[in-house]
Structures are given as C-alpha cells and as structure tokens.
Amino acid sequence: MSGDEAIGATLTISSKTYSAWSLRGWLLCKLAGLEVVEQQVANDAANRAELLLLSPSVLVPRLSYMGASVWDTLAIAEFLNEQFPEAHMLPAETIARAHCRSISGEIHSGFTNLRSALPMNLKVRHTSFPVFSGARPDIERIEAIWTDCLERYGGPFLFGKExxxxxxxxxxxxxxxxxYAVSLSEPCEAYCQTIAEWKPMKEWAAAARAEPEEMEELDVEF
Structure with a gap:
C-alpha cells in the first residue's frame, strides 16, 4: 500500500463512547492494516439519535477508499478482505471461513434485546446491573458461539491466535x-479480556475516554 492510498482512506464514524457500529468499522480497517483519516459526524444529540436508532445499514461507519464509498460493516469487511488479502481478515481454511462469516452475520442482524438492554458505553463500569429476562437468550447464544469457537480453534481469539x-x-x-458486569463462563470472561487487551481496542477505548461529554446518552444503540 502506498502512502497516497493511505492518505486517501477516510472512515466516517460517530461517537467512540457509544457507537458499536463505528467501532466495528474502525477495527476492520485496523485488521486490514489500512490507516484511515477519521471523519466524525456532528455530535449533536438529534443527529446521534437519528444515526444510532436506525439499522446497521445507516451510513456510519462509511469507508471512502480508492474511489469507493462503502457502508455497512459486513460490506466494509468484504471490501477490505478483497483489497488486502495478505491481511488474512478471514480464516484461511474454507470451513472456518464460512463459520466466521456466519457468526459475523448473526451479530450483524440479531441480538436486538441485548442491544437495547446493554447499550455500549465505554465510560462507565457497573459492579452489578439488572439484565431483563428478554436479553438472557441473546447472552446465552453469544456465550455458545464464543465457547464453540474457542474450543474448536484454540483461542485466544475466536478463530485462533490472530x-x-x-x-x-x-x-x-x-x-x-x-x-454491565455480566456473569460469563471462564472461557468467555477470558475472551472479553483478550478483546480488552487487543491493541486497537485499547487505542479506541482511550480515545472514547477523552471524548467530550456533549451528547446525551441514548437508551438504545443498534
């Protein structure tokens, strides 16, 4: 990748504190090894409400690169995988690659009860938090996905060492x-720690903590 290509890559994002979809798009760029110029949408509450309460196909995150404008996180993932095959964003083995795509699609389109019950907020930490019963099946399904992947591919990430x-x-x-201090199995707790210690994740979390508190917090973040 040339310097000109890197300079030409722009990622439009929303709040680093609250926007799960922005985080996903940004992490995908990090996986690809693509350095991007971040373009943050206006931080007024009305704009943020419009963005975050819509579907994951809303135009944030949006990657602009090499003349293409790509939104929706799975579209960004597939585009970057095509552009940077050497980054190995998907597993090399066919069955594992299909598995990776399947569980990525599942989080992309489902778990709405979990999203509404436990909105992303990187600035707070609860020691206990009541989780309404409707979100429990979502939590259990995610635990099952993680446990299966960690056992099948050996961890510490879902599909192995990387x-x-x-x-x-x-x-x-x-x-x-x-x-929200959700009680998890030991392997799933360890996976959460792996994510927390992942270098790009630490970088994003630090930026979120430095983000000014000028937006009202929403109850739901999709």
Missing part, C-alpha cells in the same frame, strides 16, 4: 459484558 472479522464484530459485545 483476530479476524468475527472479533471485530463481537468486540462491542465484549465491552458491554464488561461494562
């Missing part, structure tokens, strides 16, 4: 579990 698209997709969920 992070993949799936880890970028589930990273905001791991932060939610930590924020």
């Amino acid at each position: 992070p993949t698209v799936a880890d970028a997709m589930y990273a905001p969920v791991a932060t939610r579990f930590v924020t």
